[in-house]
Amino acid sequence: MTAVTEKVPERPPVKGTEDSGLLRFVKKPIVARLLFPTLVIALWVFVDSLEISRVFPAPDRVLGFMWDELRLETLARTNLYETLGISLLRLFAGFAVSMVVGTAIGLGMGLSKSVDAFFHDWVMAILAMPALVWALFLGLVFGFGSTGPVLATILAGIPFVIINVREGVRNTPRELFDMASAFDVPRNRMTRHLLIPSLMPFMFAAARYGFSVGWKGLVLAEVFASDRGMGWMIKFWYDAHRSFAVVGYAFFFVIFAFFLEKFVFDKLYARAFKWRPAVGAIELVEEEIQESFIDALDPEGAQTLPDRDRLGDN
Amino acid sequence: MAQIKIDNLRKEFGVGDDKVVALQNVNLEIEGDVFVSIVGPSGCGKSTLLNILSGIETPSSGKVEITQDRHDANPGYVFQAARLLPWRTVMDNLLFVQKDPDSEEARARCQKYLDMVHLGDKGDKYPGELSGGMQQRVGIARAFAVEPDVLFMDEPFSHLDAITARSLRRELHEMWAATGKTILFVTHDVGEAVELSNRILVFAKGGKLEDDINVELPFPRDAANEEVAVAKAQVLKKFEDLDLVAT
Ligand SMILES: Nc1ncnc2c1ncn2[C@@H]1O[C@H](COP(=O)(O)OP(=O)(O)O)[C@@H](O)[C@H]1O
Ligand SMILES: [Mg+2]
Numbered sequence: 432m433t434a435v436t437e438k439v440p441e442r443p444p445v446k447g448t449e450d451s452g453l454l455r456f457v458k459k460p461i462v463a464r465l466l467f468p469t470l471v472i473a474l475w476v477f478v479d480s481l482e483i484s485r486v487f488p489a490p491d492r493v494l495g496f497m498w499d500e501l502r503l504e505t506l507a508r509t510n511l512y513e514t515l516g517i518s519l520l521r522l523f524a525g526f527a528v529s530m531v532v533g534t535a536i537g538l539g540m541g542l543s544k545s546v547d548a549f550f551h552d553w554v555m556a557i558l559a560m561p562a563l564v565w566a567l568f569l570g571l572v573f574g575f576g577s578t579g580p581v582l583a584t585i586l587a588g589i590p591f592v593i594i595n596v597r598e599g600v601r602n603t604p605r606e607l608f609d610m611a612s613a614f615d616v617p618r619n620r621m622t623r624h625l626l627i628p629s630l631m632p633f634m635f636a637a638a639r640y641g642f643s644v645g646w647k648g649l650v651l652a653e654v655f656a657s658d659r660g661m662g663w664m665i666k667f668w669y670d671a672h673r674s675f676a677v678v679g680y681a682f683f684f685v686i687f688a689f690f691l692e693k694f695v696f697d698k699l700y701a702r703a704f705k706w707r708p709a710v711g712a713i714e715l716v717e718e719e720i721q722e723s724f725i726d727a728l729d730p731e732g733a734q735t736l737p738d739r740d741r742l743g744d745n
Numbered sequence: 746m747a748q749i750k751i752d753n754l755r756k757e758f759g760v761g762d763d764k765v766v767a768l769q770n771v772n773l774e775i776e777g778d779v780f781v782s783i784v785g786p787s788g789c790g791k792s793t794l795l796n797i798l799s800g801i802e803t804p805s806s807g808k809v810e811i812t813q814d815r816h817d818a819n820p821g822y823v824f825q826a827a828r829l830l831p832w833r834t835v836m837d838n839l840l841f842v843q844k845d846p847d848s849e850e851a852r853a854r855c856q857k858y859l860d861m862v863h864l865g866d867k868g869d870k871y872p873g874e875l876s877g878g879m880q881q882r883v884g885i886a887r888a889f890a891v892e893p894d895v896l897f898m899d900e901p902f903s904h905l906d907a908i909t910a911r912s913l914r915r916e917l918h919e920m921w922a923a924t925g926k927t928i929l930f931v932t933h934d935v936g937e938a939v940e941l942s943n944r945i946l947v948f949a950k951g952g953k954l955e956d957d958i959n960v961e962l963p964f965p966r967d968a969a970n971e972e973v974a975v976a977k978a979q980v981l982k983k984f985e986d987l988d989l990v991a992t
């Protein structure tokens with residue numbers, strides 16, 4: 432037993448290799464995380480100060496633009512909130528359809544070989560098509576309404592939903608279903624406590640992809656197949672040669688996406704996966720080992736002698 | 746009293762060149778509160794037999810019948826790996842397989858068997874927060890908590906370290922003595938079989954039942970006891986005679 436418990440002698444700290452106060456500060460995760468945008472902004476200000484180009488979006492102009500937009504002072508025909516509202520409505524509509532239809536198709540493909548064979552090539556074809564082609568095509572067919580952008584969102588996102596759900600079904604834990612059927616667990620209870628939870632990680636992946644890829648499809652479609660929305664607005668400022676406005680609008684969405692991630696997805700994720708082992712597991716393992724030792728050394732159990740000997744050999 | 750009848754059972758997997766005969770010509774009767782061990786080299790159909798008896802698999806031909814006083818018997822199953830739902834707490838895992846999971850009686854019953862495996866205070870933990878040995882004990886409590894007439898156990902201790910396995914074996918035997926039921930216990934450890942069981946079924950490659958041995962020594966059996974050691978040696982000798990050792 433000595434070999435196991437023997438501690439590696441701690442090396443005395445060598446002078447000069449200890450982290451200085453500054454380095455330790457920088458290594459904190461929160462500081463490290465903030466360091467990146469700080470550096471980007473510094474670089475941005477620096478490049479701006481070189482005055483290479485007249486249309487380079489100066490940081491102060493971008494901020495000024497964003498501030499004006501927030502206060503509803505805009506030259507465009509819809510203000511920030513209307514624009515965001517229109518795009519988000521289209522995004523959520525398209526996303527909802529992707530999730531519902533994609534989940535249904537994905538379940539079918541995972542469960543049945545013939546359903547899989549039927550949809551397989553279509554899914555691959557949609558996946559292979561550049562979003563730009565959808566945008567142009569939908570613009571031609573549906574004109575400047577909401578139909579084109581919503582369809583673009585669906586077409587961009589749905590293959591990812593389908594593929595993730597299908598993989599989820601294919602990876603359902605067979606041995607847990609066998610366990611449930613050995614105990615004659617009724618089917619609806621199996622669905623609720625076994626099938627759905629085992630699909631959850633795949634549904635989350637489907638939602639995240641469906642959302643972010645759907646967004647990209649939407650913005651592109653709004654450029655070519657709409658006269659409203661975030662994509663159209665970015666195009667509007669592009670046509671007006673206002674690079675700071677293009678960047679400003681992009682930032683609005685980045686900020687929105689950040690909040691969505693932080694306050695919706697992360698919260699949902701934490702709720703759905705609170706069973707994932709975190710802290711405390713190690714403690715319990717140690718407790719178990721201790722219990723076993725007590726059992727092993729139990730004087731009434733003469734049968735434990737060989738094991739005690741074996742432990743001594745280690 | 747539980748009764749298991751196996752009549753000319755055969756099980757094949759796959760077709761054509763991939764065909765595997767997992768079990769053949771198995772005839773067997775088991776009755777009463779006996780502890781039956783099933784031993785044999787790996788791949789000889791031990792798990793398949795339990796899976797057919799518990800309804801996970803269906804026979805290719807032949808018949809199996811498990812009754813309790815002429816009704817269908819209530820089965821319990823302990824697997825090689827604990828097979829717990831990782832997203833449900835220990836208590837909810839036990840309730841998951843109960844007939845009446847929402848009742849107070851079911852909860853009390855589950856708590857009783859958790860106490861019996863010394864995990865009474867772990868009901869609200871998730872399986873991932875427990876060690877392998879504790880998870881296996883949850884699996885055992887789950888099977889006992891359905892108060893089965895027949896309990897199937899498929900190498901339940903083979904993944905565990907020797908010390909944990911030993912203490913679980915002792916717990917299992919005490920629970921069997923206290924609750925009284927038919928246990929079918931698969932193992933590839935002859936020593937384990939001799940220490941635990943009244944009856945040992947020896948299977949050979951190809952899924953044939955080769956031998957049926959009664960072990961008539963009083964419980965609890967102590968590995969260090971001479972009679973137990975002799976019985977072990979005898980069963981091992983039979984293994985050698987049947988050429989089953991090299992696995
Ligand atoms: N689901 C299955 N599909 C195909 N072959 C199987 C399946 N289950 C078991 N087998 C085969 O049947 C034989 C017996 O397997 P098993 O009952 O698991 O053996 P044991 O538990 O004694 O090790 C093996 O040859 C195994 O490969
Ligand atoms: Mg097996």
